[in-house]
Amino acid sequence: MKLTVLYHSETGNTEDVAGIIAEGANEVDNIEARTMGIEDIDDEFIEESKAVIFGTPTYLANFSWQTKKWFDTEMNYDLSGKLGAVFATENYLGGGADMALLTMIGHMLVKGMVIYSGGASDGKPYTHYGAVCIKDGNEEQQERAEIFGKRIANKAVELFV
Ligand SMILES: Cc1cc2nc3c(=O)[nH]c(=O)nc-3n(C[C@H](O)[C@H](O)[C@H](O)COP(=O)(O)O)c2cc1C
Numbered sequence: 001m002k003l004t005v006l007y008h009s010e011t012g013n014t015e016d017v018a019g020i021i022a023e024g025a026n027e028v029d030n031i032e033a034r035t036m037g038i039e040d041i042d043d044e045f046i047e048e049s050k051a052v053i054f055g056t057p058t059y060l061a062n063f064s065w066q067t068k069k070w071f072d073t074e075m076n077y078d079l080s081g082k083l084g085a086v087f088a089t090e091n092y093l094g095g096g097a098d099m100a101l102l103t104m105i106g107h108m109l110v111k112g113m114v115i116y117s118g119g120a121s122d123g124k125p126y127t128h129y130g131a132v133c134i135k136d137g138n139e140e141q142q143e144r145a146e147i148f149g150k151r152i153a154n155k156a157v158e159l160f161v
Pocket of ligand 1: 008009010011013014015056057058059060061062090091092094095096134135136
């Protein structure tokens with residue numbers, strides 16, 4: 001089953017975290033996870049994906065304007081019924097990543113996605129809205145990102161296989 005980790009990244013942090021999340025997802029049987037930047041999308045792969053994880057840098061305590069522009073002008077894929085999840089990077093704790101995640105989730109709901117947080121109910125590490133890393137994350141944050149990818153992939157398998 002295909003799973004896309006789609007991100008915007010200017011200076012590489014969000015791209016790095018996308019790679020870690022995809023690694024976690026690829027640990028799950030039956031999952032083929034791939035990362036792609038919003039400027040370089042494999043149309044066929046995203047259309048065939050049962051799950052799409054979106055990642056953004058935090059800009060002024062929200063998601064990046066490039067991500068917003070992409071949703072408004074280029075998001076021509078049918079995402080309805082696909083599993084959706086989110087992650088963000090920020091420069092400092094309390095930098096607004098939660099709002100970036102919630103705004104992205106709002107857009108994904110509009111597109112008909114089935115949203116999954118990675119789950120506080122799955123125990124530690126708790127994930128409330130999605131994965132967050134300070135820049136590209138310290139060791140603990142990167143481990144959480146990997147577990148997050150694995151959980152989203154497991155949920156996709158549970159729902160769609
Ligand atoms: C225009 C702009 C606004 C930013 N605003 C915030 C912010 O509000 N809070 C924060 O923690 N980091 C902020 N940052 C830092 C980025 O979110 C952070 O460096 C991020 O990891 C960059 O991701 P990238 O390397 O994938 O581009 C901002 C960066 C830019 C360029």
